[in-house]
Amino acid sequence: MTEQSHADGLLPADTSRAARIFLSSTFRDYAEERDLLVRRVFPALRARLKERFVELVDVDLRWGITAEQAERGEVLPICLAEIDRARPYFVGMLGERYGWIPPADAYATDLLERQGWLEEHRGGKSVTELEILHGVLNDPAMAGRAFFYFRAKAYAERKGGDYLAASPEDAARQADLKARISESGFPVSNYNDPEDLASQLEQDLWQILDAAYPADQVPDAFEREGRRHAAYAAPRRRLYLGGERFIQALDAALAEHAQRVLIEGASGGGKSALLANWLAKHKASNPDDLVFEHYLGASADAADAASLVRRLIETIKRRTGSQEAIPGEPEKLFESLPLWLGLASAYAQHRNKRWLLVLDGLNGLLALRDLRWFPDFLPERVHLVISCLPGEVMEARAAKGDWRRVQVDPLSDQERSALLRRFLATYNKTLSEVLEARALAHPLASNPLFLRTLAEELRLFGVHEQLEERLEYYLQSSS
Template sequence: MTNYQKMLKDPSTLRIFFSSPFGGMEEEREELTRRYFPHINHICNSRGVQFVAVDMRWGITTESSASAQVINLCLKELDRSDMFIGFFGQRYGWHGVDDAALQENFDNATSAYPWVSSVRDKSVTELEFIHGHLNNPGSLPAYLCFRDKAYDAKICEEARKKGDKKMVFKYSPESDHAAELLDDLKHRCKDTESLTLGVDLCYKNPKEGAELMFKAIHQHLTKYLMISSVHVVQEDRQALAKSLHGAFLANKVKLYEGGDHYITQLMKNVDAEPPVPYLVTGPAGCGKSALVCNWLHKLMQNPAYSHCCVVHHFVGCARDSARIQSILTRVTEELEEKVEELKSGESNSHGDSKKEGSDDVRELMRKLSVVLDRLTSLGKQPVVVIDGLGNVKKSSKAEKAVYWLPTFPKQAVLVVSTKQSDEDIIDELKRRDFSVIDLPPLDLDTQRVICVNTLRMAGKELSPAQVDKVVQAKQTENALFMKIVLNELVSFGYFRLLDKKIDSLVSCQSVHDLFM
């Protein structure tokens, strides 16, 4: 096994390139998308990394295809990827030295990839295998697998009995020559097995193939790129919570559009004398968390604010994170940790926040106030963010809204968020003189930028007419609705049905309807 480079090309994103011919491999791709991609997403999200499945089944626009840029686009997406997963059935894919359109694609790719001129008889899928692995075995983590001929033969036999010529076409070699080229590719892959994550020459069926691919990916992620889940379990409670809240923040700063003026407003408030507490509100799914996280990211990355001691708590992102006692305890402990760092080992005569056993809300509020005062006395500016107040668990229906949130010292910064529908919380915070940022729906230009950039991150591109269809739907004014629609399109596997898929998604009237 080669000692693969352990750093991602983009530290915040894991890009895995999935390569196969289009026809006859739909079942593997659907199995991967529906069963295994959520697991990969979970592994990545728990470490603040975004998972992008690069899948060229669609995303090459009619314009790119007409200008013969298919090979260029595929190989460029591979250059951006961190892993290569290749799989074949019996079809070899688009190839032919006499195919004028394909040879024009070769012509256009030779300037960036001179080696393609020597393999003009190969299929586009084999070009991906060559560039992703065979040209430099071991440079990119790769898992390569080929489906058992017996599976395809059975499908073809059943299709012939039904007179289904399309199915026979998808599960048969294009020609004897194509079958020979595919067999040659298998042998070359097998010869380099020691420099891969694995090579399987005859997995039995699509479910087994998808499982093998996932196992190879999972093993690589836990061994080389991520911290094993076993180690996570062994971390202490405070460190694990800090890791999960940090991962939540990291996942919200990948792509953000349309709120720069709000970020500027929050930055100016940190500099104000004195700062005021802020409430960020708006409809569910409008981007409140994204705004808060991107402001925090900018604040923490700016050396001019090194005097700020930042603690962020995202209600619901970790176990027990919605309990009032858990929120107060965790925020207090993190601030106390910063005090201890500043004191550089001096005796801690005010160590109330470290005492175990107290679950009394009033006592926890007092401890938080004490540690906030200590930080300001040490010349630091506490910055506390609590995102999702409406999701905090109440002990009773009669409980007064946010009674547990103490008054902060004069120089401390407090920013909270809640849904527009949480009227009791909003009324109470306004009574306490919180300044309010009320997020509006996404405007059309912002929707368009989000749509194009999100798909581009996944190596996809819609036609202008398709983009218009997405952004002109009233429901995509909601950031969460837009995100779910785009995620569904990225994982959709049938290019010719893409317009119908877009229509079905934008016809949904709510986020809930998208999951029905």
């Protein structure tokens, strides 16, 4: 039986362990620093936090505000709102340039009603200074989570142009701002060049993030591998366009006691995201189920058949409290699997539970792709759900019994638009209607992986004036 489903709605992202870092500086003279941070420092920090299930988001607004939003006077409200979303993390970077000062009539009435403190600064403060006031200087509770970095004047003098103050008045404003920051008690570091900043900032941010999300006691190899699978699933639960009808297709399969369920669909079409989101909901509503969750793309060992089976058996052993030894040799390990599944079945039957074994991306097996190692028979109360692409593994799977099939379809026009907008909105970036239409017109835009890869490349690109050209470059890709 084949279930055809489309995405009907958005599932909420998991924000329980997410850290947003707001980057504040003028733009024209800080492209080098921001590029280093976005392309090197934050990816390095993100990799270190991944093992702790922490999602790190850098908020870089270089092109996150459209011309239409600027014309409507939405620049400052967006900046202040993003600062609030990122609390308590704030990074302020200052050189010699003071930055753009919005005219007094650029402050919307509703903004002044919400942020009464802005009234005294209308027409006299730059957006950058207002960010610093709102984000840090007006909020003593930011102590310990905000950092300031002052760039050496000699570097600006060597670069010239936009790196220098636009006028003597702006130079005085910048000097006064730096003095107030220095006197505030918040940490201030001086740096010589962008490389120096990158080194200092990575150390400073890691110090506070390490304290905020401390590592637990050193886990054993089994627990470390489990964390890798959890870390693999976590970002796939964010910004998911799976839809209740689609998830209900999987729920229905289990409700009808299907022991083997196959999820099919194109590469990059969202099968892993479906499983990650469905399992999160399923475990919440079925807390008694015993779930083994394995993503073959989660680690270097995850696609090895022996490692997969060993992890499954270790899971059964720990959950059942068995004292049986796990064979070390792969052949004996495979031979023992039916016995372990039988133990799992008996354990579940005695306690009125069921086992749910989920294998994502089974086509990714590095060897033994004929599935000779996996039993043809599944005992009672043991259910298997896999996702797989066409090929040798898919053909071998057919010999392992009858399968309930669920087909993952490409994104609809509405879904691809929502996915692109929501991904960029995570970093407070927005494409103009014209650029969005061009992106969504690409033949591969119905593929979630392609769309997210495109959005990620765009959000890392820091030159707003060249965004259209860069988008056209990416859209030349055929894969």
